[in-house]
Amino acid sequence: MANDTISADMVSGSEFPFLVVKYNVSGVPHTVVNEEHGIVGSLPEKEFAEEIVKAVGV
Amino acid sequence: MALIKEKDREKLIGLMKAIEEDVKIVMFTQENECQQCQTTRELLEEVAALSEKVSLEVRDFEADAEVAKKLGVDKIPATLILGEKDYGIRFYGVPAGYEFNVLIQDILDVGKRSPGLDKKTLKVLASIDKPVHLQVFISPT
Numbered sequence: 001m002a003n004d005t006i007s008a009d010m011v012s013g014s015e016f017p018f019l020v021v022k023y024n025v026s027g028v029p030h031t032v033v034n035e036e037h038g039i040v041g042s043l044p045e046k047e048f049a050e051e052i053v054k055a056v057g058v
Numbered sequence: 059m060a061l062i063k064e065k066d067r068e069k070l071i072g073l074m075k076a077i078e079e080d081v082k083i084v085m086f087t088q089e090n091e092c093q094q095c096q097t098t099r100e101l102l103e104e105v106a107a108l109s110e111k112v113s114l115e116v117r118d119f120e121a122d123a124e125v126a127k128k129l130g131v132d133k134i135p136a137t138l139i140l141g142e143k144d145y146g147i148r149f150y151g152v153p154a155g156y157e158f159n160v161l162i163q164d165i166l167d168v169g170k171r172s173p174g175l176d177k178k179t180l181k182v183l184a185s186i187d188k189p190v191h192l193q194v195f196i197s198p199t
Contacts, residue, residue: 001145001173002183007130008192010160012151015094016133025195032193045175049182056188 006052061097061154062104070162074109077169079141081112086119086126086136098135098152105161111169137161141168157196 013020013028023032031039031048037055039048062070085102087095099116106114119126119134129138130148137149139161145168153161167174175183 001147001167001171002175002180003186003190004146005186005188006183006190006192007146007148008194009148009150010153010157011193011195012157013195013197015135015151019193020195023193023195028195028197030195032195034189034191045179046182049179052190052192053182053186056186056190 060104061101067104067108070105070108073162073166074112074169076166077109077111079111079169079171081109081165081169082140083112083114083165084117084129084138084140085114086117086122086131086134088119088134089121092135094152095135097154098137101152101154101158102137105165112165139164139168141171 011019013025019025023030023038025032025038027040029042033039033052033055039051039055042048043051060067083102083106085099087099091099102114102116106112117125119131119136126132126136129144131138133150135151137153139145139147139149147164147168149157149161151157163174173180
């Protein structure tokens, strides 16, 4: 909602095990950014936003 | 049997009074409903009944394949939370357990047309000018 270029899916790992394998998810929460970058664990919201910025290389 | 307990239902009705603008939930299931699709649909029907501002549209993943494609839905059960536009909010799987809280929070945020984030966070996010697709994997519920 903060930025129209951002979309966010919540994916239940137990229901989509093929995606867990595809993205090498070994713990949750695990966030996949644009199919390639992983952010493992939960972070305070500002740090999380900064990790996203870092991942997409703005 | 109702999935939302009576005590929780009352609390949720109270929370949803804060919704100012219409929220549209679109759910994709299929004719031969899988267990998770059925649970998701029943849960969302109960959620939509909590507020006049919240509506539910149930779609068939196969019969409405073009709509699904347009909305970027590639698996089911899929739950989309829309306002007057698509904010790109999706739940894949049953939004139950802890994720139910997240679902409700998202409905409230869209209903207020505000992401409810800190100013500093919004500033960081505003700097992004490329498409970003986040997939947050969460635990089985």
